[in-house]
Amino acid sequence: MPEITHQGMTWTVATGTNLLDALNGAGLNVPHSCRAGSCHVCLVRCLDGEPDDAHPEALDPARRLEGWRLACQCSVSENLSVAVFDPAREGLPAHVQGLDWLSEHVLRLRLIPERPLRYHAGQHVLLWSANGLARPYSLASIPFDERWLEFHIDCARPGAFSNVARSLAKGDQLMLGQLHAGALRYDPDWQSRPLLLMAAGTGLAPLWGVLREALRQGHEGPIRLIHVCRVHSYLQAALADLAEQHANLSVEMIVREQLAGRLQALRVTSRHEMALICGGSDFVDACSKRMFLAGLPRGQILGDAFITRQVEG
Template sequence: MPDITHGARCWTVGEGSNLLDALNGAGLNVPYSCRAGSCHACLVRCLEGEPQDARPDALERGRRMQGWRLACQCRVTEDLRVAVFDPEREGLPARVEALDWLGEEILRLRLMPERPLRYRAGQHVLLWSDGGVARPYSLASLPVEEAWLEFHLDCSRPGAFSKAARELTIGDSLRLGPLHGGALRYEPEWQGRPLLLLAAGTGLAPLWSVLREALRQGHTGPIRLLHFCRGESYLRAPLEHLAGLYANLSVELIDRHQMQHRLQSLRIASRQEFALVCGSGAFVDDCAKRLFLAGISRGQILSDVFVARDTGA
């Protein structure tokens, strides 16, 4: 049976053991959120040996060449020597610049990183609390034009990171883990094509960034944004303000109780339309199915799924 070595510790695990389970079973407390290779919270570096990786495409080539792997996607088939991601050593420090409650449940968190973070609209980054809790969040800020990094945190459910976020004060420091790309983005060649943006809850965060990036780049085609929310949209005022400035932008705010009815009545602008969808897995699946039946090819439907971690974890 293979051995795993971490620092001065070495222990034996069963052939084919999941690497994340093997590390946490030994008390290393490697964080995780989705266990699907999306959140990147469970990064470990393989210093010797190679695990069996179910999703080698989930990490960019440069990071893989450095030995990084997603522990949740790896099976231990030979001896390994690993190092877990250390936010104190490898994370980017960021200072809390602003904390604003947008309603009772959504916290708008703005961080000022120690050095500029290069990213594109639609990407995610890991946020690490002082207590070692890591969760992935989409960037809602506008690349290049805004010095701070903005995140929209849904604190409606109890959880370790939500609890830590509620206790933050201006001047506190968080650590940023690796930046990774999602499917959501804006491409300059889409400039004249219709765009349809569909968001549920804080799935609006990356689309708020993508929307403003499209407008910043002078998008000329029509843009429709539909936000499905509990009660009033937490970004109602800025969305309506933006729609007032741009004739090609329309915004529709829909109570979640009306979601199925609205999706059933959804029509596409043309077969050239690109659709960007973000929210829970069920929401994304419902939207993708409806859009495909309405005539948009699967290659023109880009989506990110927000995966909720177990409460208290």
């Protein structure tokens, strides 16, 4: 049976054992969230040996060449020597610059990294708390106009990281881990294309960044934004201001109970339209299916699904 070595400790596992399970079974407490290769929380570095990787395309080639793997997607078939991601060594320190409530349940967190972080609107990044808790959050900021990194954290339900966020104070330090591209972005080649942005809850955060980046670059085509919310959009005033300033932007806010009917009535405005969708997996799946049935090619439907994880008992 293959052996795993980590910092001088070696143990045996059955062939085919999931690498994340093998590491946590040995007491290493590797953080994880989605177990689907999307969140990138469970990064480990293979120093010797190679696991079987079920989702190699989840990491960019440069990271893979450095030996990084997503433990949840790997199984053990030979001896491995690994190092888990250490935010103190490999992360980027960032300090809390601002905390304010955008609504009863949505906390806006602004961080100032100790050195500039290169990113584009729509990406997400791992946030590490002081006690080693890691979760991926989408960036709501845009890199050219804002020196802080902005995140919108849904605190409506108990969550391990949202509970940490509630207790933060200005000046506190978090660590930034892996930056991940995801599917959401603004491409300057889309400048004359219609855009449809669909968000549920804090799925609005990355699309808030993408929208402002599109407008910053002088997007010429029409932009429709639909936000599905509990009562009203937590960015209602800011979105209304943008719509007043840009004649090509229309904003629609609907409550969750209206979603099924609104999707049924939704039509594409052009075969060239780009649809960007963000929210829970059910929401992203339903909207993506509707836009495909309405006539958009799959390559023009870009979706990022949030992973929701409750407090672990």
